[in-house]
Every structure is written in C-alpha cells, then in structure tokens.
Amino acid sequence: xxxxxxxxxxxxxxxxxxxxxxxxxxxxxxxxxxxxxxxxxxxxxxxxxxxxxxxxxxxxxxxxxxxxxxxxxxxxxxxxxxxxxxxxxxxxxxxxxxxxxxxxxxxxxxxxxxxxxxxxxxxxxxxxxxxxxxxxxxxxxxxxxxxxxxxxxxxxxxxxxxxxxxxxxxxxxxxxxxxxxxxxxxxxxxxxxxxxxxxxxxxxxxxxxxxxxxxxxxxxxxxxxxxxxxxxxxxxxxxxxxxxxxxxxxxxxxxxxxxxxxxxxxxxxxxxxxxxxxxxxxxxxxxxxxxxxxxxxxxxxxxxxxxxxxxxxxxxxxxxxxxxxxxxxxxxxxxxxxxxxxxxxxxxxxxxxxxxxxxxxxxxxxxxxxxxxxxxxxxxxxxxxx
Amino acid sequence: xxxxxxxxxxxxxxxxxxxxxxxxxxxxxxxxxxxxxxxxxxxxxxxxxxxxxxxxxxxxxxxxxxxxxxxxxxxxxxxxxxxxxxxxxxxxxxxxxxxxxxxxxxxxxxxxxxxxxxxxxxxxxxxxxxxxxxxxxxxxxxxxxxxxxxxxxxxxxxxxxxxxxxxxxxxxxxxxxxxxxxxxxxxxxxxxxxxxxxxxxxxxxxxxxxxxxxxxxxxxxxxxxx
Numbered sequence: 001x002x003x004x005x006x007x008x009x010x011x012x013x014x015x016x017x018x019x020x021x022x023x024x025x026x027x028x029x030x031x032x033x034x035x036x037x038x039x040x041x042x043x044x045x046x047x048x049x050x051x052x053x054x055x056x057x058x059x060x061x062x063x064x065x066x067x068x069x070x071x072x073x074x075x076x077x078x079x080x081x082x083x084x085x086x087x088x089x090x091x092x093x094x095x096x097x098x099x100x101x102x103x104x105x106x107x108x109x110x111x112x113x114x115x116x117x118x119x120x121x122x123x124x125x126x127x128x129x130x131x132x133x134x135x136x137x138x139x140x141x142x143x144x145x146x147x148x149x150x151x152x153x154x155x156x157x158x159x160x161x162x163x164x165x166x167x168x169x170x171x172x173x174x175x176x177x178x179x180x181x182x183x184x185x186x187x188x189x190x191x192x193x194x195x196x197x198x199x200x201x202x203x204x205x206x207x208x209x210x211x212x213x214x215x216x217x218x219x220x221x222x223x224x225x226x227x228x229x230x231x232x233x234x235x236x237x238x239x240x241x242x243x244x245x246x247x248x249x250x251x252x253x254x255x256x257x258x259x260x261x262x263x264x265x266x267x268x269x270x271x272x273x274x275x276x277x278x279x280x281x282x283x284x285x286x287x288x289x290x291x292x293x294x295x296x297x298x299x300x301x302x303x304x305x306x307x308x309x310x311x312x313x314x315x316x317x318x319x320x321x322x323x324x325x326x327x328x329x330x331x332x333x334x335x336x337x338x339x340x341x342x343x344x345x346x347x348x349x350x351x352x353x354x355x356x357x358x359x360x361x362x363x364x365x366x367x368x369x370x371x372x373x374x375x376x377x378x379x380x381x382x383x384x385x386x
Numbered sequence: 387x388x389x390x391x392x393x394x395x396x397x398x399x400x401x402x403x404x405x406x407x408x409x410x411x412x413x414x415x416x417x418x419x420x421x422x423x424x425x426x427x428x429x430x431x432x433x434x435x436x437x438x439x440x441x442x443x444x445x446x447x448x449x450x451x452x453x454x455x456x457x458x459x460x461x462x463x464x465x466x467x468x469x470x471x472x473x474x475x476x477x478x479x480x481x482x483x484x485x486x487x488x489x490x491x492x493x494x495x496x497x498x499x500x501x502x503x504x505x506x507x508x509x510x511x512x513x514x515x516x517x518x519x520x521x522x523x524x525x526x527x528x529x530x531x532x533x534x535x536x537x538x539x540x541x542x543x544x545x546x547x548x549x550x551x552x553x554x555x556x557x558x559x560x561x562x563x564x565x566x567x568x569x570x571x572x573x574x575x576x577x578x579x580x581x582x583x584x585x586x587x588x589x590x591x592x593x594x595x596x597x598x599x600x601x602x603x604x605x606x607x608x609x610x611x612x
Contacts, residue, residue, distance in 0.1 A: 069511055071510070097507070103511065104511040110504040110505050113527070124513050
C-alpha cells in the first residue's frame with residue numbers, strides 16, 4: 001500500500017443551517033456471518049440532507065443502520081444526534097429504539113399486512129388526538145400521492161405504492177433522522193426518481209439527516225450530496241460523490257465506484273509546471289503512454305491508473321484539434337449490449353473497456369475489427385492507491 | 387344408568403378454566419421462548435415439553451405429592467384455606483394446566499417465531515412499546531396459532547384421564563369428569579351407559595373443535611401471513 005494521498009476525503013459540511021442536526025457515529029462491533037468473524041469499525045457523520053452509505057453486499061451496511069436505530073448494539077463507541085447521545089458504551093447509554101425518534105425504511109418495507117394503508121400510516125402517531133392524527137395522516141398520504149389507497153389492505157398494493165406507504169408511515173412520526181435500507185432497489189428508474197423527488201420536497205421543510213443505503217453507483221451520483229463508502233466493515237472514504245469518486249483513492253473504492261479500466265503504470269516524466277505527468281502502461285506489444293494529473297512520486301515510481309469506461313471518447317478517424325491530451329489508436333475486439341449502453345472492448349496494446357450509446361454505435365458503424373481512436377482527458381485518468 | 391350430566395358440566399368447566407388460564411399463562415412463556423436469546427433457553431423448552439412424553443400417572447403423582455400436606459406448597463395452602471389442594475377442583479385444575487401446558491405453549495411460540503422480525507423492528511422504530519407491539523402486531527398476526535393452542539389445550543383437558551385420577555380422585559360433582567365416569571361404568575359392567583356417555587363426549591368435542599377450526603380458517607383469511 002503506497003502513501004500517495006490519504007484515502008479519506010472529508011468534505012466540509014455542505015449544509016450551513018445552524019439549527020441542522022448532525023448524526024455522528026463512531027463505533028465497533030464484532031459480527032458473525034456465514035464467512036466467519038468480521039469486525040465492523042466505522043466513524044462517519046451525516047449532516048441534514050441525503051448521505052449515501054455505499055458498499056457491496058456484505059460490507060456491513062445494514063448492521064450500521066441497525067446500530068443507529070438501536071436494533072443492534074455496538075460493542076464500543078458512541079452515536080449521537082446533535083447534542084443528544086443515543087449510544088455511549090463508556091457511559092452505558094443506549095436509548096431504546098422506540099425513544100430514538102428514528103425513521104427506518106426497511107429493504108422489505110415491513111408494512112403491517114393485517115392493517116389498511118391508513119392504519120399503517122397512523123400507527124406511529126397513536127398517541128395524538130384523533131383530529132390531529134387524521135390531519136397528519138391525510139397530509140402525508142397526499143404528499144406521497146397515495147390518498148386513493150387509504151382503505152386498502154397493505155398486503156394488496158403494488159411495489160411502488162408499498163414504498164410510498166412505507167415512507168409516509170415513517171415520516172408521519174416526524175423523525176429526527178431517517179435511515180433507508182435500499183428501499184427503492186426493486187423499482188424502475190422513473191418511479192424511483194418520482195419518489196425521491198417527493199422525499200426531497202418533504203425534507204426541504206424538515207431538513208433532517210437521511211442516510212440512504214445502496215450498492216448501486218448510479219444512485220450515488222443521482223441522490224447523494226455526500227457519500228460514505230463502506231467496505232469490509234470499514235469506512236474507506238467519505239465526502240461529496242465528486243470528491244470521493246474522483247480523487248485518488250484506493251482500488252477497492254475504484255472497483256466499487258465502477259472504474260472498469262485499472263492498469264499498473266510507471267511514471268516516465270513529471271511536468272510540475274503543467275501539473276501533469278507522463279505514465280507508461282506496459283502492454284503485450286509495446287506500451288500505452290498517458291498524460292495524467294500530477295501526484296507525489298518521482299520518475300520510475302509505480303502506480304495504478306483507473307479510467308472509467310464512460311469517460312473515454314471513441315473516434316473512427318484520427319481526431320485533431322482536441323483539448324484532450326491522450327489520443328490512442330486501437331481496434332475494436334468485441335461489442336456487447338448491456339441495457340441501454342454498449343460496452344466495447346478495444347485492443348490498443350492493452351485492452352480497454354469503453355461505454356457508448358446504441359446511437360453512437362450505429363452512427364459510427366462500429367463492428368468488431370474496426371480501427372478506432374480513443375480520446376482520454378488527463379483528468380479522466382485517476383491515480384489509485386495500491 | 388342414565389347419562390350423568392353433572393360430569394359433563396364439570397368437564398366443560400374444567401376445560402374452559404384450564405384453556406383460559408393457559409392462554410394467560412402460556413402467552414408470556416411462549417413469547418419468552420420465541421424472543422429470548424438466553425443460551426440456556428432450550429432447558430426451559432425441554433421442561434415445558436415434558437408433559438408430552440411423561441405418562442400422565444407420573445405427572446399426576448408428582449402433582450399429588452406437591453399439593454399434598456407434606457410439601458411446602460401443600461402446607462402453605464392448608465394454612466391459607468384450612469384444607470388440602472389434592473382431591474379438589476382447584477387441585478385438579480392445577481394438574482390439568484401443567485399437563486396441557488405444551489399443547490398451548492408450543493403453537494403459541496411457533497406462531498410468534500414465525501412473525502417477520504422486521505415488522506417488530508418497524509413497530510419499535512415507530513415508537514411503540516413492546517406491549518403495544520405485541521397486541522397490535524404479534525398477536526393479530528399469530529391469531530391462528532393462538533386459536534390452535536387454546537383449542538388443543540381445551541381438547542386435551544376434555545379427554546384427560548390419568549392426571550385426573552391421580553390428583554382429583556373420583557368425587558361426584560367436584561372431580562368426577564366424563565372420562566372417569568365412562569371408566570367406572572365399564573368397570574361396573576354398565577356398557578350401555580358407557581356407550582351413551584362416550585358418544586355424547588365425542589359429539590361435544592367434535593362440535594367444539596369444528597367451530598374453532600372453522601373460525602380459525604376465517605381468521606387466517608383475515609390476517610394473511612406472508
């Protein structure tokens with residue numbers, strides 16, 4: 001492991017409201033999984049607004065949420081919301097779940113199947129007087145566009161409707177922080193986007209910390225004001241998606257973040273005056289030379305370069321007059337369609353994966369064997385810790 | 387001899403008493419068995435299940451000894467009421483409760499365990515106490531297990547013989563149940579009376595169970611368990 005840069009990029013709090021509460025967590029917990037013992041050791045902050053907890057399955061995301069909600073207890077550490085301690089192992093403080101004022105939307109949603117939509121939503125505010133309760137339920141049902149489902153049994157409504165009921169049921173209690181465990185994973189993109197927009201609208205008025213768990217990197221960019229990357233029970237990085245996923249970072253983050261092309265390289269020359277350096281990636285028939293951003297480390301040092309498949313441009317004639325510094329000739333080896341994108345494997349001494357649209361493939365007449373030129377901006381070359 | 391309706395009245399009274407007490411007593415025990423994480427929990431489960439394997443005479447014998455004037459419990463009861471627990475309706479009910487305990491607790495605990503833990507967690511995050519969670523979430527979803535447990539303990543009490551004989555004896559109007567009445571008739575050669583009594587018992591039990599299971603079928607439609 002080299003020391004190019006610290007892996008943790010902590011962003012300054014992007015929310016400036018002084019009354020906004022901050023959820024802080026710093027704890028450890030020993031877990032037993034099918035794969036044996038596993039230690040969860042995390043430290044992160046969730047300001048008001050959306051924070052994404054990002055990690056592969058088995059990274060410990062759900063356990064983190066359960067600890068924040070009080071459904072599981074850490075072995076050691078502290079959890080606090082603003083000035084309110086929720087858990088403190090040194091003082092033996094452990095606020096019971098029912099008193100944490102937490103909203104938790106489960107992956108399975110956990111709607112009460114024997115109750116109607118209305119009864120589900122009213123469940124958390126049974127202590128309120130009848131009129132107030134009815135008013136609040138109506139407001140939330142309206143805000144999440146499910147007023148027409150009021151009398152339906154929660155077991156008999158569609159997936160998207162269930163997600164909306166689960167959100168309304170949670171938010172009607174006016175939680176002080178919200179945990180969401182991939183609740184929208186099963187939905188199609190437009191439905192998901194509409195629900196998220198309704199949730200954002202709700203949070204504009206309430207401004208509470210929302211921790212949203214996902215393993216989908218599209219959601220990281222679509223939702224997150226901040227992201228906390230969890231891997232193997234540890235926080236690898238936290239900050240804005242841009243900071244975390246674009247700065248030099250560990251290879252694990254790169255793989256999680258979907259950097260398809262990762263190469264070992266040697267620094268051939270440094271150009272401090274331009275803020276760049278020249279790196280050589282050895283291939284099977286000669287090397288690919290790339291201009292990359294400057295990082296510490298002199299000529300001859302080894303490093304690893306990551307390039308996202310979606311960041312590479314593809315041309316069918318030698319391009320000229322470009323600002324991009326890297327133009328590499330190559331030949332298409334294979335084309336594969338995945339959903340709406342086309343993934344091309346391009347042989348240019350090394351094998352590089354390039355993503356393009358179907359329209360681009362058709363208008364350029366791309367077929368395997370065709371000669372192409374890859375265009376890569378200097379700052380699309382991410383230098384990784386390895 | 388004609389049918390002795392008093393024994394029917396007594397048997398039904400005993401079965402109702404026992405199954406109602408078992409509902410009250412069995413629910414907390416079953417709840418604890420379903421949700422406790424105590425590592426020695428299995429020992430408690432084994433004790434609760436004992437009456438299934440023990441011969442009723444063994445159980446009845448221990449209950450008789452425990453209720454009798456030589457045991458601390460028996461002496462305490464005598465100092466309180468002036469008479470012994472053995473050979474009384476109360477003593478008979480205590481023996482029957484112990485004997486039918488697993489038939490109530492096991493269906494209760496099985497249905498509590500089957501409730502999705504996320505529903506219980508969701509209830510807690512919505513601010514509900516564990517008592518409220520039990521009455522609003524766990525119990526309604528477990529309703530068919532609750533009905534089954536009550537029905538089984540009722541039926542089991544209706545038909546018991548060994549424990550009744552050991553603990554209750556055979557006192558008309560106090561501890562003489564239908565099953566003992568039938569046994570007595572056979573012993574004394576009154577086959578016609580035994581036949582009539584047995585037939586009535588069969589019909590009564592079938593009717594009761596049919597009603598219970600019929601309602602239970604409706605209940606499981608009302609509360610679909612996914």
